[in-house]
Amino acid sequence: MAKLPKIFIALAIQLLVLLFMAVSVYVAPIVVEPPYPYWLLVILQGLFSALLVTPFGLPKWWRLIQFLLPLGLYGAILVQFNPIWVLVIFIAVWLVFSNVFGDRVPLYLTNSSTRQALLKFIKPRQSIHFLDLGSGLGSNVAFMAQQKGVLNSHGVETAPLPYLFSKLYCFFRGGEIFAMDIWKTQLSYYDVVYAFLSPQPMPELWLKVKDEMRPGTVFISNSFAVPDIEPSEVWQLNDARQTTLYIYNID
Ligand SMILES: C[S@@+](CC[C@H](N)C(=O)[O-])C[C@H]1O[C@@H](n2cnc3c(N)ncnc32)[C@H](O)[C@@H]1O
Incomplete structure (x- = not known):
């Protein structure tokens, strides 16, 4: 059941x-x-x-x-x-939140304090390939694309409306969005992989991270820790929602 x-x-x-x-x-x-x-x-x-x-x-x-x-x-x-309106509302909700049905991940957004915290990982590094797994409206991807030292900033998103919006947004603001399932990405290409998902996919995602990410790279999860895995660092931010970042250095 x-x-x-x-x-x-x-x-x-x-x-x-x-x-x-x-x-x-x-x-x-x-x-x-x-x-x-x-x-x-x-x-x-x-x-x-x-x-x-x-x-x-x-x-x-x-x-x-x-x-x-x-x-x-x-x-x-x-x-x-009128039941037609119920159908219209249902379709609109589905176009935005379709990933709730699969990975149980709705759309909610990283705030700007968290993006500033993420910068601390980027600044000391050079020629970074950054990936946002489930990139929502594309704000992280565009933000990272504008940073010195970031060579590529990519996001993958499968919910139709967020994908279309972010594709357009990143066209003007920088970065690139792919209509791709997070499970089909090749993480070995990236130096910093960021995820803000839900508790549900974390155990399986960790297997993928361990399998594909190279030594010296970093996996960062906003709010959702990988169960039973000790993070390399935990950052408690002082923003309104008291964001916690779980940082896993890959070795
Ligand atoms: C909580 S939101 C985070 C959005 C963005 N990363 C941010 O931090 O602002 C999670 C996003 O992941 C997307 N998502 C969930 N499962 C996915 C999957 N299997 N493949 C691609 N995107 C997925 C959802 O549609 C949603 O937009």
Whole structure:
């Protein structure tokens, strides 16, 4: 069950509760006189679905989603929300956040204090090949391309809208973005590889880093440490989100 994408588990819970509600409405007249108001049934649907979140192995924060989902659908029916808009919103969200479904990595961005901290790795080096794995809107790639000592600044991104945006952005500001999966990159080309992803891909990514990166190069992960691997350095930044950079010198 834990291996299934969380969205499927959440929908399975909703369907299970819906089935339970249907049976309950069928047998309830034995004890309580109908009719039963729709709003009450919808609230119960949300409540029961929220209660089943942890027994089914979903993180606690799914409770709110599970509770609000039936309420949202009911509200949409009440205001006769055109389903075409639901489709349009879904497609827009997918174009930006499609990597949530695979590597469980959404789009959030490195801030400028972190970029300044990254500079400290670049400054003492020369002829750097820099790579941002999952480059989002391309700000890190363009920033690095403008630094002295950086020969190539590359990013790879597969979410369609961020890719198109960053391609254009880097065309004007410097650096190069490739529509490539992080798992298909060849890390041996790079001296500094930066990743700001999520806990999910880190163990597998570390195997790739160890396999491909050359001695003397650096792998830097923003916020997400590689489990069970001691970083060479940990930098705690003093920015608003208290960013932690995990630095792994490859030897
Ligand atoms: C948290 S964002 C970081 C964006 C950027 N690196 C930054 O620091 O501002 C992670 C990015 O990685 C992308 N991503 C996730 N999995 C990917 C994959 N397998 N291949 C390419 N890009 C991926 C996501 O689409 C997202 O834009």
